[in-house]
Amino acid sequence: MTALTVTGARLDDAVVGxxxxxxxxxxxxxGVASQAGDEHLDARGMAICPGLxxxxxxxxxxxxxxxGGDLPLMEWLQxxxxxxxxxLTGEDVYWGTRLACLEMIRSGTTRFWDMxxxxxxxxxxxxxxxxxxxxxxxxxxxxxxxxxxxPQDASEGLARLRDEFGSRITGSLSPHxxxxxxxxxxxxxxxxxxxxxxxxxxxxxxxRQEVTDCVAAHGCRPVEYLDRLGALHERTIxxxxxxxxxxxxxxxxxxxxxxxxxxxxxxxxxxxRAFPYPHARDAGVAIGLGTDGAASNNALDLLAEIKALALLxxxxxxxxxxxxxxxxxxxxxxxxxxxxGATPLEVGEPCDFLLVDMERPELVPAPFLDAAVxxxxxxxxxxxxxxxxxxxxxxxxxxxxxxxxxxxxxxERVRR
Amino acid sequence: MTALTVTGARLDDAVVGxxxxxxxxxxxxxGVASQAGDEHLDARGMAICPGLxxxxxxxxxxxxxxxGGDLPLMEWLQxxxxxxxxxLTGEDVYWGTRLACLEMIRSGTTRFWDMxxxxxxxxxxxxxxxxxxxxxxxxxxxxxxxxxxxPQDASEGLARLRDEFGSRITGSLSPHxxxxxxxxxxxxxxxxxxxxxxxxxxxxxxxRQEVTDCVAAHGCRPVEYLDRLGALHERTIxxxxxxxxxxxxxxxxxxxxxxxxxxxxxxxxxxxRAFPYPHARDAGVAIGLGTDGAASNNALDLLAEIKALALLxxxxxxxxxxxxxxxxxxxxxxxxxxxxGATPLEVGEPCDFLLVDMERPELVPAPFLDAAVxxxxxxxxxxxxxxxxxxxxxxxxxxxxxxxxxxxxxxERVRR
Numbered sequence: 001m002t003a004l005t006v007t008g009a010r011l012d013d014a015v016v017g018x019x020x021x022x023x024x025x026x027x028x029x030x031g032v033a034s035q036a037g038d039e040h041l042d043a044r045g046m047a048i049c050p051g052l053x054x055x056x057x058x059x060x061x062x063x064x065x066x067x068g069g070d071l072p073l074m075e076w077l078q079x080x081x082x083x084x085x086x087x088l089t090g091e092d093v094y095w096g097t098r099l100a101c102l103e104m105i106r107s108g109t110t111r112f113w114d115m116x117x118x119x120x121x122x123x124x125x126x127x128x129x130x131x132x133x134x135x136x137x138x139x140x141x142x143x144x145x146x147x148x149x150x151p152q153d154a155s156e157g158l159a160r161l162r163d164e165f166g167s168r169i170t171g172s173l174s175p176h177x178x179x180x181x182x183x184x185x186x187x188x189x190x191x192x193x194x195x196x197x198x199x200x201x202x203x204x205x206x207x208r209q210e211v212t213d214c215v216a217a218h219g220c221r222p223v224e225y226l227d228r229l230g231a232l233h234e235r236t237i238x239x240x241x242x243x244x245x246x247x248x249x250x251x252x253x254x255x256x257x258x259x260x261x262x263x264x265x266x267x268x269x270x271x272x273r274a275f276p277y278p279h280a281r282d283a284g285v286a287i288g289l290g291t292d293g294a295a296s297n298n299a300l301d302l303l304a305e306i307k308a309l310a311l312l313x314x315x316x317x318x319x320x321x322x323x324x325x326x327x328x329x330x331x332x333x334x335x336x337x338x339x340x341g342a343t344p345l346e347v348g349e350p351c352d353f354l355l356v357d358m359e360r361p362e363l364v365p366a367p368f369l370d371a372a373v374x375x376x377x378x379x380x381x382x383x384x385x386x387x388x389x390x391x392x393x394x395x396x397x398x399x400x401x402x403x404x405x406x407x408x409x410x411x412e413r414v415r416r
Numbered sequence: 417m418t419a420l421t422v423t424g425a426r427l428d429d430a431v432v433g434x435x436x437x438x439x440x441x442x443x444x445x446x447g448v449a450s451q452a453g454d455e456h457l458d459a460r461g462m463a464i465c466p467g468l469x470x471x472x473x474x475x476x477x478x479x480x481x482x483x484g485g486d487l488p489l490m491e492w493l494q495x496x497x498x499x500x501x502x503x504l505t506g507e508d509v510y511w512g513t514r515l516a517c518l519e520m521i522r523s524g525t526t527r528f529w530d531m532x533x534x535x536x537x538x539x540x541x542x543x544x545x546x547x548x549x550x551x552x553x554x555x556x557x558x559x560x561x562x563x564x565x566x567p568q569d570a571s572e573g574l575a576r577l578r579d580e581f582g583s584r585i586t587g588s589l590s591p592h593x594x595x596x597x598x599x600x601x602x603x604x605x606x607x608x609x610x611x612x613x614x615x616x617x618x619x620x621x622x623x624r625q626e627v628t629d630c631v632a633a634h635g636c637r638p639v640e641y642l643d644r645l646g647a648l649h650e651r652t653i654x655x656x657x658x659x660x661x662x663x664x665x666x667x668x669x670x671x672x673x674x675x676x677x678x679x680x681x682x683x684x685x686x687x688x689r690a691f692p693y694p695h696a697r698d699a700g701v702a703i704g705l706g707t708d709g710a711a712s713n714n715a716l717d718l719l720a721e722i723k724a725l726a727l728l729x730x731x732x733x734x735x736x737x738x739x740x741x742x743x744x745x746x747x748x749x750x751x752x753x754x755x756x757g758a759t760p761l762e763v764g765e766p767c768d769f770l771l772v773d774m775e776r777p778e779l780v781p782a783p784f785l786d787a788a789v790x791x792x793x794x795x796x797x798x799x800x801x802x803x804x805x806x807x808x809x810x811x812x813x814x815x816x817x818x819x820x821x822x823x824x825x826x827x828e829r830v831r832r
Contacts, residue, residue, distance in 0.1 A: 062780075062781075063781070065780070065781060065782045065786070065787075065791070066781070066782025066783050066786030066787060066790065066791070067782075069740070069741060069786050069790060070736065070737050070740035070741060071736070071737060072735075072736060072737055073736055076736070099777060099780065102777040103777045103778050106777060106778070264723075264727060266731070267727035267728065267730055267731035268726075268727050268730055268736065268790070269730075269736050270730045270731060270733065270734050270735055270736040270738070272734050274731075297790070298782060298786065298787075298790040298791045299778060299790070299791050299792050301778070301792060304720065304792050307680075308724070308727070310684075311680060311683035311684050311724070312683065312731075314683055314684055314685075314686045315682070315683035315686060315690075315728075317686065318686050318688050319488075319686055320486065320487070320488060320489055320492070320684065320685050320686040321486050321487060321488055322686070324485070324486035325485060325486060359820060361515060361518040361519045361522060361816060361819070361820065362519050362522070362715060362717070364478075364481070364515065364820050364823055364824065365478075365479070365481060365482070365823055365824050365827035365828075366481045366482025366483075366714060367482050370481070370482030370485050370714065371481075371482060371714075374482065374485060374684070374713070374714040374715070375481070375482070375714045375715050376715050376717060376720050376792070376794075378792075378795075379794075379795035400777060403777070404775065404777065404780050407780055407781055408780065408781050411781035412781075
């Protein structure tokens with residue numbers, strides 16, 4: 001038996017402790033005391049809170065951080081990103097994902113939804129880093145598509161994820177987008193999702209062009225198209241959804257699907273408008289938050305991202321009261337979108353939590369929620385625990401120099 | 417004689433050293449070596465760059481950070497900010513400004529433009545913190561306006577700033593806005609600006625209402641109004657300028673005035689649109705960057721702010737190539753707006769500089785400019801030197817606990 005005890009942490013207006021045995025929270029509240037043999041964390045001056053959930057990223061794209069920034073979208077993809085990605089091996093993806101996990105741990109993310117090549121190397125990196133992920137090999141149809149990109153290969157990939165990795169890793173079906181995957185393939189994805197009880201993670205309605213093309217090709221808008229193919233349900237995770245209209249949002253809500261918004265990436269790539277949050281909220285859509293890949297952000301810090309989301313939504317709506325801190329906090333912790341699989345901070349649940357250092361000058365004297373949402377609190381995360389294991393304490397994470405060295409080698413090679 | 421030497425720092429593609437004697441840079445380039453008796457900073461793995469310039473803030477508003485967030489603007493001001501501010505003493509403002517300076521040092525700001533009550537206490541705090549500021553007592557005309565708020569008092573305030581504080585502190589005339597200061601008072605401000613060779617720091621065109629009211633009251637838009645009163649010239653620093661039209665921007669450029677944009681504050685308070693950067697750029701306006709006060713941001717981190725500006729401008733223009741990293745860097749370092757008084761990193765200039773730790777996972781493997789502009793590099797600033805004095809090294813700044821304790825006491829009292 002291994003036990004971990006936290007004492008002196010602030011939770012809302014109370015001072016609380018937490019005890020976990022073998023990775024499960026057994027006590028949470030005032031009066032929890034450390035027992036002989038427990039690993040003990042003194043959390044005085046710190047707030048305790050659940051880990052954050054990054055609902056959409058391409059973790060290994062840390063390898064391409066700052067490569068070809070400020071270029072027009074197609075030029076960026078065609079002259080920089082795609083040629084560089086074509087050179088990436090599974091080992092490269094492993095180290096890029098390790099760097100992403102480091103950055104996520106350092107800003108409080110304990111679970112993320114990934115979409116990238118070499119999904120088993122992604123899974124291996126996540127396992128080694130100690131956090132949680134739903135990984136997904138992109139399904140894409142074009143000549144010369146890499147191994148595993150066909151929908152027919154997805155079952156085998158999912159089985160391997162289930163068999164070779166522990167409970168911290170799950171798999172998804174990740175058709176890249178409706179404009180890169182055929183109707184037949186999307187139907188197959190929908191069938192596989194039902195057969196494996198697996199989520200579908202897809203880019204949708206990121207650009208206006210995609211909507212226009214969808215209407216021209218299929219006579220309906222993207223959400224209706226997905227729905228017609230049986231691919232819109234409570235296991236569907238839609239990344240972006242920038243160009244969805246109110247009737248589409250109503251259908252997303254009715255089907256119980258989730259939308260993950262990525263404000264920094266949408267702004268940086270200039271997709272043309274803000275995610276229609278007020279309509280999505282009114283329709284009752286489950287909403288998550290993503291950073292997208294580090295090549296189009298260029299950070300994986302969810303507490304910077306939630307500030308970007310709250311500010312963008314106030315700006316776009318002209319209403320400073322739009323998306324107030326408590327609602328923003330529900331989104332960044334994954335509580336607003338249960339399908340994202342957040343771990344609640346409750347007795348009986350897996351022991352995942354953060355300690356945020358409220359003595360940092362940047363946060364004083366704000367109340368916790370305001371500090372977490374509006375003050376860029378990522379660098380104030382002091383401690384990260386996942387599955388009862390301390391991954392960061394006093395901002396120290398093991399193994400940093402090797403990760404940085406390997407990433408630098410790869411980055412130099414693929415950017416040449 | 418006191419000397420400081422830096423070795424092993426990266427500047428563009430070179431490894432350089434810097435030596436400063438009595439606060440002035442005497443050598444900068446490859447091959448600089450530390451001499452006996454020098455204070456020596458080993459900067460291997462770090463980039464050296466100039467300090468950042470915050471062109472508009474209300475530093476002591478750190479005291480009100482996170483107080484009444486998410487309220488509609490007038491409710492926020494009337495029920496929270498103004499009642500709390502009415503309770504602030506000079507000593508409170510001193511400690512609030514000390515906290516702001518701490519936060520600014522920790523994210524690389526070495527000079528800021530302030531507008532707040534009790535300007536001599538602000539100046540004292542800046543002096544003690546070790547950085548540079550142009551401070552300004554707001555000029556406001558209403559019944560019960562606080563001491564020093566009348567334009568007639570401004571000369572005395574400027575003289576005291578000049579006589580009692582050293583070269584790191586300068587004064588400005590800070591009429592709050594055209595809707596809170598009369599035409600006569602603005603004319604007097606213009607005269608005093610000429611007589612004292614002092615800058616004018618003013619909020620202008622922050623909201624659409626202000627423009628509408630100006631046209632109704634004066635028959636012209638805000639920039640023309642300022643110009644008519646003789647208050648638009650190369651010493652004028654305009655905060656916000658969100659609602660300026662192209663012909664106004666052309667006049668700002670013609671008169672050599674500066675506009676300081678505050679993207680996070682503008683978004684958080686939902687002023688209704690983005691600062692028209694493309695027009696300002698095309699007109700040749702000198703542009704600076706500000707965080708505004710911590711009550712409407714809620715951070716004073718200029719490297720977070722420059723990312724917000726670059727992303728907002730890409731978003732608003734629909735062009736991912738808008739405001740590329742080199743241009744953003746010129747703005748955040750104050751190089752784009754000479755009137756803001758940035759200290760260049762050059763031989764013969766005052767020894768102000770930053771060392772940015774390029775070994776932080778968040779920045780790897782991006783080139784310096786991309787990392788500085790797009791990766792939220794504030795917490796990666798390792799070392800801050802102003803006037804040859806090391807204010808932060810390895811992220812350690814002296815005196816933090818006392819500042820936090822005093823701010824907490826004040827915050828509790830004024831929020832009651």
